Amino acid sequence: MFAVTATSFDAENPLAGLTLGEVSEPEVPDGWALVTLRAAALNHHDIWSLKGVGLRPELLPMILGCDGxxxxxxxxxxxxxAVIADPDAGDGDETLDPRRSLLSERFPGTLAERIAVPRRNLIPKPASLTFEQAACLPTSWLTAYRMxxxxxxxxxxxxxxxxxxxxGVSTAAIALARAAGLRVWATSRSEEKRARATELGAHATFAPDERLPEKVDAVVETVGRATWASSVRAVRPGGVVVVSGATTGDDPSADLTQVFFLQRSVIGSTMGTxxxxQR
Structure with missing residues (x-):
C-alpha cells in the first residue's frame, strides 16, 4: 500500500527524511481493527518527527500522521x-498514562491507505461531518477542546x-471558544493571521506585545519562549495559563513572582481523551 514515511532525521531540513512509496500492509493484532483511510490531516507533530523529536531512530522507517x-x-x-494508551491509567484519563504514545511515535500513523489501531480508539463519525472535517479533529481540535x-x-x-x-491548536481554540460563548482575543505578529482570527470568531486581535484592554481569565499558550512573559502577565489574579506546546522554545524565564504573588496557575495539557x- 502507499504511505508517507519518515526514513531519517534532519533537524535543519526535516523534509529530507520524507519518503513516499509502497510499504507492507499493516498487521492487525487481537483487539485491534483495520481502517481504510478516507482522509488524513497534517500536523506540526509530523515536522517534529522528521526532526527526530519523539521518534526513536530504531523505529524508522515510520509511517507519519496522527489524524485520520x-x-x-x-x-x-x-x-x-490518536492516543495509544491504557484506558484504565490515570483514573480513566488515558493521557496520564506515562507509557502513552501518539500514532506515528511507536505505531504506524495515518498517512497511508490503511492503518491498524486499537478497536477502542475508533469513534463513530457523525453524519454531519465530511471525512476531511472529521480527520482534523483528533489532534489540534481535541487539544484545544481539552485546554x-x-x-x-x-x-x-x-x-x-x-x-x-x-x-493549528490556536485556530481550533478560537473557533471552539467563540462557539461556546467565550469572549475571544487572539495575538499574532502577522496582520493577515490577525484578520483570519477575526474571521474565525475572535472578538479582538493584538500584536504579541500589545497592551490588552484588561486581564483575561485564561491564556491558551502553544508558542513558548516568545510569548511566555506576556501570557503570564495577561492573566488576571487567580487566572490560568494553559500550556500545550513550546514551538519557539521551552526554557523561558519562569517569572515566578508574577505567578505566586497574584496566585496565577500554570497548567499543562496534552491531547485529549x-x-x-466523542463529545
Whole structure:
C-alpha cells in the first residue's frame, strides 16, 4: 500500500527524511481493527518527527500522521483517536498514562491507505461531518477542546487570550471558544493571521506585545519562549495559563513572582481523551 514515511532525521531540513512509496500492509493484532483511510490531516507533530523529536531512530522507517478518518472492516465510518494508551491509567484519563504514545511515535500513523489501531480508539463519525472535517479533529481540535474546557474549565462569558493565532491548536481554540460563548482575543505578529482570527470568531486581535484592554481569565499558550512573559502577565489574579506546546522554545524565564504573588496557575495539557473526542 502507499504511505508517507519518515526514513531519517534532519533537524535543519526535516523534509529530507520524507519518503513516499509502497510499504507492507499493516498487521492487525487481537483487539485491534483495520481502517481504510478516507482522509488524513497534517500536523506540526509530523515536522517534529522528521526532526527526530519523539521518534526513536530504531523505529524508522515510520509511517507519519496522527489524524485520520475512514471506514473499518465492518463498513462503519469512524474517526481515529490518536492516543495509544491504557484506558484504565490515570483514573480513566488515558493521557496520564506515562507509557502513552501518539500514532506515528511507536505505531504506524495515518498517512497511508490503511492503518491498524486499537478497536477502542475508533469513534463513530457523525453524519454531519465530511471525512476531511472529521480527520482534523483528533489532534489540534481535541487539544484545544481539552485546554479550554477540561483544564481551564472556562464558562460562557469568560475571556480567553489565544497566543499565536496561525497555529493549528490556536485556530481550533478560537473557533471552539467563540462557539461556546467565550469572549475571544487572539495575538499574532502577522496582520493577515490577525484578520483570519477575526474571521474565525475572535472578538479582538493584538500584536504579541500589545497592551490588552484588561486581564483575561485564561491564556491558551502553544508558542513558548516568545510569548511566555506576556501570557503570564495577561492573566488576571487567580487566572490560568494553559500550556500545550513550546514551538519557539521551552526554557523561558519562569517569572515566578508574577505567578505566586497574584496566585496565577500554570497548567499543562496534552491531547485529549477518547471521551472528550466523542463529545
Amino acid at each position: 478518518a475512514g471506514i473499518d472492516a465492518d463498513g462503519n465510518e469512524v474517526i481515529i483517536h 479550554l474546557f477540561t483544564r481551564a474549565a472556562l464558562r460562557p462569558g469568560d475571556t480567553v487570550l489565544v497566543q499565536g493565532a496561525g497555529g 477518547r471521551g472528550e473526542l
